[in-house]
Every structure is written in C-alpha cells, then in structure tokens.
Amino acid sequence: MLVVVTATINPLFLTPQGVKDLLLNATIVVILAIGQALVIITRNVDLSVGSILGLVAFGTGTLFAVYPGIPIILVFVIGMAFGAVLGAVNGLLVTIAKVPALVITLGTLYIYRGVNNAWAGGTQYFAGDRPRAFSSLSTDTIFGFPLITLLAIAVVVGVAIVLAYTRAGRDLYAIGSDPAAARLFGIPVTRRVLGAFVASGVLAGLAAVLYASRFNAVGATTGTGLELDVVAAAVVGGVAIFGGSGTVVGAAIGALLLTTITSALTALRVDKFWQQAIVGVLIIAAISVDRLVSLNRARKLRVSEARNV
Amino acid sequence: MKGRTMKLIHTRAHRDTASGRRIAAFAAIATTVALVATGCAAATPGDSGGSDGDGATEALSIAFLPKQLNNPYTDVVLSGGKAGTEEIGGEYSVVGPLEASASSQVSFINTLTQQGTKVIVIAANDPDAVGPALEEARAAGAKIVAFDSDTNPDYRDVFISQVVSKDVALIQVEQIAEQIGGSGEIAILSATANATNQNEWIKFIEEELASNPEYADITLVAKVYGDDDDAKSFQEAQGLLSAYPNLKGIISPTTVGIAATARYLSTTDFKGKVALVGLGLPNEMREFVKDGTVKEFALWDPAQLGYVAAFAGQALVDGTITGAVGDTFMAGELGEKEVGEGGIVIVGPPTRFNADNIDDYDF
Numbered sequence: 001m002l003v004v005v006t007a008t009i010n011p012l013f014l015t016p017q018g019v020k021d022l023l024l025n026a027t028i029v030v031i032l033a034i035g036q037a038l039v040i041i042t043r044n045v046d047l048s049v050g051s052i053l054g055l056v057a058f059g060t061g062t063l064f065a066v067y068p069g070i071p072i073i074l075v076f077v078i079g080m081a082f083g084a085v086l087g088a089v090n091g092l093l094v095t096i097a098k099v100p101a102l103v104i105t106l107g108t109l110y111i112y113r114g115v116n117n118a119w120a121g122g123t124q125y126f127a128g129d130r131p132r133a134f135s136s137l138s139t140d141t142i143f144g145f146p147l148i149t150l151l152a153i154a155v156v157v158g159v160a161i162v163l164a165y166t167r168a169g170r171d172l173y174a175i176g177s178d179p180a181a182a183r184l185f186g187i188p189v190t191r192r193v194l195g196a197f198v199a200s201g202v203l204a205g206l207a208a209v210l211y212a213s214r215f216n217a218v219g220a221t222t223g224t225g226l227e228l229d230v231v232a233a234a235v236v237g238g239v240a241i242f243g244g245s246g247t248v249v250g251a252a253i254g255a256l257l258l259t260t261i262t263s264a265l266t267a268l269r270v271d272k273f274w275q276q277a278i279v280g281v282l283i284i285a286a287i288s289v290d291r292l293v294s295l296n297r298a299r300k301l302r303v304s305e306a307r308n309v
Numbered sequence: 310m311k312g313r314t315m316k317l318i319h320t321r322a323h324r325d326t327a328s329g330r331r332i333a334a335f336a337a338i339a340t341t342v343a344l345v346a347t348g349c350a351a352a353t354p355g356d357s358g359g360s361d362g363d364g365a366t367e368a369l370s371i372a373f374l375p376k377q378l379n380n381p382y383t384d385v386v387l388s389g390g391k392a393g394t395e396e397i398g399g400e401y402s403v404v405g406p407l408e409a410s411a412s413s414q415v416s417f418i419n420t421l422t423q424q425g426t427k428v429i430v431i432a433a434n435d436p437d438a439v440g441p442a443l444e445e446a447r448a449a450g451a452k453i454v455a456f457d458s459d460t461n462p463d464y465r466d467v468f469i470s471q472v473v474s475k476d477v478a479l480i481q482v483e484q485i486a487e488q489i490g491g492s493g494e495i496a497i498l499s500a501t502a503n504a505t506n507q508n509e510w511i512k513f514i515e516e517e518l519a520s521n522p523e524y525a526d527i528t529l530v531a532k533v534y535g536d537d538d539d540a541k542s543f544q545e546a547q548g549l550l551s552a553y554p555n556l557k558g559i560i561s562p563t564t565v566g567i568a569a570t571a572r573y574l575s576t577t578d579f580k581g582k583v584a585l586v587g588l589g590l591p592n593e594m595r596e597f598v599k600d601g602t603v604k605e606f607a608l609w610d611p612a613q614l615g616y617v618a619a620f621a622g623q624a625l626v627d628g629t630i631t632g633a634v635g636d637t638f639m640a641g642e643l644g645e646k647e648v649g650e651g652g653i654v655i656v657g658p659p660t661r662f663n664a665d666n667i668d669d670y671d672f
Contacts, residue, residue, distance in 0.1 A: 021551070126568070217593075222539070223540075
C-alpha cells in the first residue's frame with residue numbers, strides 16, 4: 001500500500017532503478033535482522049552487530065588491498081569466519097559469565113568499535129581498491145533482482161527452515177519462552193544460545209562483505225549505529241523482544257518495511273526528522289500490537305482452561 | 310563509619326608505628342617530587358610564553374584538534390601540520406573526537422588547557438559550542454588558531470582558510486553550470502547541518518545563483534545532509550534522485566559526500582547523466598573521474614592548511630602577529646602570509662581536478 005501510494009505521487013519510485021535501490025537498501029539490514037531475530041528469540045540481544053559489520057567490512061577492504069588477486073568466494077568465507085569468531089566471543093561471555101546479553105554486547109559494541117578505530121586509524125578503503133567483479137555483485141541483476149538480494153532471500157529461506165523444522169531451531173523458541181524450564185527439559189541451553197550468537201556473527205560477517213561491495217568507503221566508523229536499525233527491524237517484524245516468538249521471515253519483512261518507509265518518505269520529500277519520528281511510531285505500534293495479541297491469547301487460554309475444569 | 314575507622318586506627322596504631330613513619334617519609338618525598346614537578350610545569354609556560362622570546366629553548370607545544378579523527382581529509386591536513394610543526398622545531402600532537410558532533414571537542418580543549426599547551430589549532434564542529442572552553446584556554450595563555458572550519462571570531466586569534474570562501478563557492482557554481490549546460494534543477498549534499506564552512510559556502514552558492522543572471526535558469530531544489538558519513542551520504546544521494554526526477558546536477562562541498570555520491574551514481578543508470586561537482590580528494594575521486602561519473606571537481610592542497618596553521622601558531626606565540634589586520638608572518642616554504650579582514654589568513658586559490666590532471670596529485 002505504502003509502495004502504491006508513493007509510486008502514484010512519485011512515479012520515479014518504481015522505475016527499475018528505484019526498485020533496485022529499494023531492494024539493495026534492504027538487503028544488508030535484512031541479513032543482519034535475521035541474525036538478530038535468532039538471538040532475540042532466545043531472550044537475548046546482540047547490540048554489537050554494527051561494530052562486527054564495521055570490523056569485518058574493514059577487514060574485507062584490507063584483504064583486497066593486501067592480496068589484490070584473492071578469490072571473491074574466499075573473501076566471503078573469511079568474512080563470515082571472522083564474524084563467527086566475534087559472535088562466539090559474545091556468545092561465550094553471555095553463556096559462561098551469565099551476564100545479560102544487553103550488557104555484554106553493549107560492551108563488545110564498544111570493544112569491537114575500538115579495535116576497528118585502532119586498526120583502521122584514518123585508513124579507508126574505497127570501491128576503487130576492490131576488484132570490479134566484487135563491486136558489481138551489488139549492481140548486477142537477474143530478472144531485475146540484484147544478485148545480493150537473491151542471496152539474502154536464500155538466507156531467509158534457509159534459516160526459516162532450520163528454525164521451523166529442526167530440533168535446534170525449536171529449542172531456540174523453548175529457551176526464549178522459559179530458559180529455566182528449557183534447561184530442566186534437557187535442552188542444551190548454553191550450546192544453543194552460543195549457536196545463535198555465532199549465527200548472528202556469521203550473518204553480520206556476510207552483511208559486512210556485501211556492505212563493502214555496495215558502498216564506497218570502509219573505515220573506522222563503518223556501520224556505526226546500525227545495531228538499532230537492526231533491532232528495530234526485528235521488533236517491527238514481530239519478533240518479541242522478550243524472546244520465545246517471532247520468525248526470521250517476519251524480521252526480514254520488518255527490515256524491508258523500515259527501509260521502504262525511509263525511501264518512500266524521502267521520495268515524497270518528507271523532512272528527515274519526521275522520518276525518524278515515524279520509524280519510532282512504527283516500533284511502538286509493533287510492540288503494542290504484540291502485547292495486545294499476547295494479552296488476548298493469555299485471556300483466551302485462561303477461559304478455555306476454566307471451561308476444561 | 311567514621312567511628313569504625315577511628316577504632317581501626319586506634320587498635321593498629323601501636324603495632325604499626327614503624328611502618329607508619331615509613332609511610333610518612335614516603336609521603337613527604339612524594340610531596341616534594343610533586344612540588345618539584347609542578348614547579349617545573351608552572352615554570353614552562355612562563356619561560357616560553359613571554360613575548361620577549363627568551364624561552365626559545367623550550368619546544369613550542371602545538372596541538373591540533375580536528376573536527377574528527379580518522380577522517381581521510383583531516384589526515385592530509387594534519388600531515389601538513391606535522392611538517393610545519395617539525396620545521397619550527399615545535400612539539401606536535403593531535404587530539405580529537407571520533408565523531409564530528411558539536412560538543413565533542415570541549416573536553417579535549419579542557420585537557421589541552423590543563424596541560425599548558427601553547428597553541429591550539431582547532432577545526433570547529435560548532436562555532437559557539439567550543440567558545441567557553443577556548444576562552445578558558447586563552448586565559449591560561451594559549452593561542453588559538455582556527456583552521457578548516459572557523460569558530461566564532463571572538464574565541465580565536467586567527468583563522469587559517471585554505472581559500473577565500475567565496476571563491477570556493479563560485480568555482481563549484483561555475484563547474485555545475487558548465488556541466489549541466491546552464492539550466493536545470495540542482496541540489497546540494499552537505500556534511501552536518503551546522504558545519505560552519507559548509508554553511509558559508511552554501512550561502513555564497515545560493516547568493517551567486519540568485520544574483521548572477523548567467524545562472525537564472527538554474528534552480529536549487531534541495532539541500533540535504535549526509536553528516537560526513539559514507540553510507541548516510543550514499544543514501545541521501547539516492548534520496549535526492551528519487552525525490553527529484555528532473556535533477557540535473559549535485560554539488561557536494563564535502564569530500565565524504567562527493568565520493569559517496571559518485572559511488573552511488575557510478576552504480577546506476579544516472580551515471581554520466583547527472584552531473585556531480587564539489588570538493589573531493591583526488592585519490593578518492595580518481596576512479597570516478599576515469600569511469601566518466603565525474604567530469605571535474607575542485608579542492609586545494611589540504612596539507613598546506615595545517616602547514617600554515619603551525620607557522621601562524623608560532624608567530625602568535627612569539628608576538629610576530631597578534632591577529633590584527635595587516636600583520637604578516639613567514640610560513641616556511643609557502644612564503645609570507647598576511648592576516649586579512651576578520652583575522653583570516655588565506656593560503657591559496659582552489660584547484661580544478663579532471664581527467665587531464667588528476668594523476669598529478671597524490672592526496
């Protein structure tokens with residue numbers, strides 16, 4: 001509906017270029033939001049994704065600068081492995097130290113950013129430093145869909161299947177609903193939560209490599225502040241912030257919705273400051289709906305249980 | 310609480326007399342050391358700060374406080390500052406925030422003041438936010454040299470401007486007019502909404518567009534702010550093109566903005582159709598000039614800015630200049646520089662970069 005209204009007022013919004021931009025803008029946030037959804041479902045949160053993205057993106061730039069002939073696929077593997085390591089640090093701290101993820105990842109947000117600052121200094125790598133084949137990943141299309149968007153869709157489908165149909169995936173929901181009960185039930189809580197953080201790290205690593213493909217510069221401040229967009233996308237997409245419910249498809253749609261709204265409001269020439277306010281209203285609306293639905297469900301459950309007695 | 314402490318001391322007093330005495334002796338030594346240290350520190354500013362110039366043996370401390378660290382443009386400016394400071398025989402240091410926000414520089418100024426820094430060279434993120442802190446620094450004897458982005462003139466001694474602000478604005482208008490054929494819609498993609506230098510250029514650009522009949526057919530339709538952040542500028546550029554279907558050109562008077570916009574244009578159908586001018590670094594823009602996204606842009610050699618700032622700082626400290634109109638000082642290999650109206654020192658004219666000459670520059 002939003003898209004239709006915008007397209008009517010500003011036809012440029014739905015030109016091939018407009019659609020391509022829309023999808024490309026969403027791609028990176030979609031991938032990050034999937035990882036975030038996995039973590040939030042276990043009743044945790046990963047605030048360090050923006051910093052992980054920054055570090056890995058700078059690492060990607062460095063790789064191409066130091067080994068100009070490096071195979072692109074290898075860069076993806078290294079980027080995701082690097083992300084996995086950073087995610088594992090989060091996961092280990094959360095599960096072993098048993099400190100709330102909010103605090104741990106807030107800490108690693110600053111630590112990773114600090115490392116990035118120290119490593120990068122004033123160095124930035126530009127699109128020109130990277131092979132053309134790598135940059136064109138984010139501009140080439142198949143049937144009008146950018147390559148990296150197709151990649152993001154594949155990731156969504158893959159993770160959604162794991163989450164819905166595998167033991168490990170269902171365990172994440174059980175942990176998020178009631179960690180203590182999950183533990184009593186024999187679910188390997190530590191391993192699963194660690195797995196969720198590693199997955200979030202891997203996806204942030206993937207997003208970072210794509211970021212380096214799409215944008216011009218990667219440096220010390222790359223990805224700053226991105227974590228809030230990602231959490232917002234997951235929440236707007238119906239992932240309950242206290243865990244236990246939500247889907248990655250929802251999170252991906254949330255990310256698409258938020259980026260579409262921002263693009264639409266820009267195309268309609270709405271003031272930047274109002275755009276932020278509108279995003280805020282959306283987040284609160286999403287949480288309110290979530291709350292209403294769960295209250296309603298609890299009431300119905302009570303009623304039905306009362307009848308059964 | 311107090312009672313308990315007292316009691317502890319009372320019960321231990323007997324046993325610990327010897328070690329207590331040792332502590333007292335140590336404390337005395339420490340105090341002496343501290344006194345000597347502060348004595349030294351206090352003496353330093355007195356020696357070299359005197360305008361008589363008899364303290365030339367003490368290295369002149371020049372601290373550079375850019376808008377933000379880890380910014381490629383800033384690094385080039387600072388390299389000149391370092392070269393200049395070393396030529397003078399001064400002591401070079403850089404401090405600064407990682408984010409270019411209005412208030413982030415204040416704490417750095419306070420620290421520099423406490424350290425007794427002789428010259429603070431600052432590029433202000435906000436002309437007034439840094440005012441009170443700079444006044445304190447001056448009260449403590451520091452000379453304030455603004456560079457790149459001016460503070461309110463009340464708070465500094467001189468401002469080192471690379472070029473005449475108006476010239477910077479005019480060259481950009483001229484370039485965009487040439488490239489869009491003298492008529493059509495254009496937009497400006499700036500840095501932060503309250504950056505002094507950006508706003509001054511934008512003001513001159515607007516005035517020139519409004520007053521010069523040659524530009525009567527050019528309409529400025531929008532001003533957007535990418536906050537000198539690559540991704541944000543990229544998205545703002547994208548937003549401009551989706552919001553203004555008839556847009557023919559973009560002026561981006563900031564190195565981050567122009568590079569991000571060029572990157573966006575180079576990946577789209579707009580490449581070569583929408584003109585892009587502004588202030589860019591040759592190394593960042595080389596690819597886009599060669600692939601036809603950008604025809605021509607402008608800038609100066611940023612290193613000269615830092616270089617002259619260092620010499621201006623020295624001239625202020627040794628009393629060669631006071632910041633009054635007509636004062637002159639020698640700026641190393643760049644020769645004599647004069648303080649102009651409003652305490653502004655101009656370094657040189659802007660340079661145009663295009664496919665023909667871009668390979669001659671490396672910064």
